[in-house]
Amino acid sequence: MNQDRVAVVTPDGTHTYADLDRASRAVAGALLGSVSDLSEARVAFFIPPGFEYTAVQRGIWRAGGIAVPLALSHPAPELEYVLRDAGATVVIGAPESRALLMPIAQTLGTRFMTSVEVLAHPTRDDLPHVGAPRRAMIVYTSGTTGRPKGVVTTHAILGAEIGAMVEAWEWRPNDRMLLSLPLHHAHGIMNGLLAPLAVHATCEILPAFDAATVWERFGSGEITVFTAVPTIYHRLIAAWDQAPPATQQAWSAGARLARLMMCGSAALPVQTLARWREISGHTLLERYGMTETGMILSNPLHGERRPGFVGTPMPGVDVRLVDEWGAAVPDGAPGEIETRGPLVFLEYWKRPEETKAGFRDGWFRTGDTAVRENGAFRLLGRSSVDIIKTGGFKVSALEIEEVLRMHPAIGECAVVGVADQEWGEKVAAAVELRPDATLALPELQQWAKDRLAPYKVPRLLRTLDALPRNAVGKVVKPDVAALFTGPPRPAAP
């Protein structure tokens, strides 16, 4: 491979594969110090999407560590939870994160290093041999059981997940990806960053999503592949609609030169798909996946992409639809998606019981319901009302409820997802107030944002005398959701 090929482009500059090799050997050297192998020590990192992120991720792997990406948007309590749960021995942060991370690191006895420091370290050549079965990454994802769980993948699993994407979507070295997703979740890390780098293509990385910048990069005609969540396409459509006609024309003309535009992480509304086709000329390739499983189903690269469908199994992926007892359902009948194969994760970090519960006879239970019609899968929903997808982020209603219950005005609460055109779902909270307490949404949001990631903060609030409950006193979530979709009810005094 020609090491002078461009690996990563950021607003600050262009970095070749030779630069990436050098920088990752420097990071590995800084992490290893006097040892020869990190032997699966967890190294967390808090670095904006870009070259430094990529070099640090690689450096951790080359030193034999497990990479634990942290979310830039998370407040201190969420970061502390991840560092503690992962048992991180080191956290690498961009210099401006020192004030946020240092106190947490000190509390936990974790070593804090800046990205500048590790990248400036002398490169190291005697790096350990890191075999494919070794653990490579832990990505935290919300589930039905309260706090987020660490999804562990090995190098072999990452390789299989990447290989399936390269094959299905025909990644080539002359591709140029535009990446505008956060890099603490599977979509950005795997589909956005690692797939293009695996074939020595170029990944152009934006530090954060910005609709005008994305359109300008499309307008250049240089981008060949793009992937995003439905909320991002919604935002891009809104930006295009507001642009002057000459700009619209230039943006659309450049976008047409791309070879592939993909969408996933949440259901793509058919209207978004249709409008995107009008303005960009692309029928979005919708695919379905999960942090635990990599990409499971995809519409075809060549051939008909059916609106509302997520296609057929990715290469090397076994998929079945089963009823609640695990028996296969016939075509046309709804069933839970189960999957198995080399792409499926190893375990939830330090949660053997939850790992065990996630599988049935060797098949991973996704919790998503689908139907197979004429060979292709159509998603119908999730088996748990307590999982919310907002802006493409998965959040747990139970986790948010646990935090909201700590608010001094809240006696009891129930959190639900409410359908929304832009966000897919919005986080909505119904609360029973304590005697004589009052609570308004802005006040709740102000309080919650110090404790929860921004996408977990409730966007809608109803205060009630009593939450809807069934005969045994259990809150009825569909009735809670109806409070937000039905006619407004008078607030509790």
Ligand code: MLC
């Ligand atoms: C932010 N806002 C929200 C919100 N998030 N409102 C409702 N619901 C939410 N979830 C509000 C903010 O408070 C703010 O309001 C305004 O929107 C703009 O905020 P922002 O911070 O600028 O939002 P932004 O960062 O632009 O976020 C939008 C986004 C982001 C779409 C870029 O949500 C995103 O990056 N999503 C991608 C998620 C992802 O990568 N998922 C992959 C999971 S892996 P105000 O009033 O303050 O202006 C996976 C597997 C698979 O699912 O299959 O891929």
Ligand code: AMP
């Ligand atoms: P995460 O745990 O963040 O990886 O989210 C995985 C979940 O995202 C899946 O279980 C699905 O519920 C959802 N998801 C992913 N892709 C799609 C899609 N194309 N349509 C609908 N839901 C999706």
